[in-house]
Amino acid sequence: MAGHSKWNNIKRRKNAQDAKKGKIFMRHAKEIYQAAKEGGGDVSMNASLRAAVDKAKADNMPNDNIDRAIKKATGTLDGAIFEEITYEGYGPGGVAVIVNTLTDNKNRTAAEVRHAFKKNDGNLGENGSVSFMFDRKGYILIENEEGNIDEDTITMDVLEAGAEDIVVEDGAYEIYTAPESFREVVAYLTDHDYTVADSEVTLIPQNYNTVSEEDESKLESMIEALEENEDVQDIHHNLQVSDN
The missing domain is CATH 1.10.10.200 (Integrase, N-terminal zinc-binding domain)
Structure with a gap:
């Protein structure tokens, strides 16, 4: 990782x-x-x-x-039947994007997702067109801005908990698990007095994509439009956000 x-x-x-x-x-x-x-x-x-x-x-x-x-x-929303639909495609600069939705009108949702892509120089692809670039993992974030969490200690605890990997970052520890062991690892770390800042079973890019400042801005606009759509449940992408 x-x-x-x-x-x-x-x-x-x-x-x-x-x-x-x-x-x-x-x-x-x-x-x-x-x-x-x-x-x-x-x-x-x-x-x-x-x-x-x-x-x-x-x-x-x-x-x-x-x-x-x-x-x-x-299933009690005015008799509506919801289904989960995933859309895959490329954003500006060739960034891989996966959009998970929950909708009672797939035609409406498809049109709105397609519009968000097209308006920002992206394009939708077929199922499987980008999902192979991501791995499904449990993700746990423990912030360490104060630097008071010892690296050796947390590494031993994380491995004891059954996690797959720990990545040391500036001001944080990132912990990755198999999806099926995610809840156990979160519970173990919480029981050992670690404060979990973020945790979810999510899609982790195998590699990150760096694009121009213009394309990054367009991608952010596309993501904003998707986030405002109440049918959208989650958005995954492999953009490496710049430091600018």
């Missing part, structure tokens, strides 16, 4: 992106949907859902958005 730093991209973009309600609400909707899908839509009986809803409310996510995410997961 050497050189595969998700943290570099997070660190570079998080302040600007996290200020955008579209991205904030998209992440919360995804977490609420997944919690309700796994444990049911009753907040009083589903601790994971309750935690996800509390986090969403703390970021001022409207109740209608929260209810919609729960109803999507439980």
Whole structure:
């Protein structure tokens, strides 16, 4: 996993992106949907859902958005039937992009995703056209801005927990797991008093793509448009964000 730093991209973009309600609400909707899908839509009986809803409310996510995410997961949204559809393609500069959606109208969603790509000099491809460039992994981020987490100690703990790899970055440790052992590793690290800043089962690029400043700006515009689409659940790409 050497050189595969998700943290570099997070660190570079998080302040600007996290200020955008579209991205904030998209992440919360995804977490609420997944919690309700796994444990049911009753907040009083589903601790994971309750935690996800509390986090969403703390970021001022409207109740209608929260209810919609729960109803999507439980199949009670006005009788609508939702299906998960993944779109693959290339953004400007040849950046590989994967868009996961949850929709009750695949024609609408396809048209809107295609428009976001086309407007920003990207193009959609066939299924499998870029997914081979990514690996499905559990990803856990432990920030170390103060430098008070000993590298040898956390490395031993991470391996004991059953993780596959740990990458040391400036101000953070990135931990990668097999998808099936992800929850166990998170629980182990939490039990050992590590503060998990970010964790998810996600797609990790095998290699990152560096593009011109102009193409990077276009890709960011494309991602913004996709994040504002309530059908979009997640976006993966292999852009190495510049330091400029």
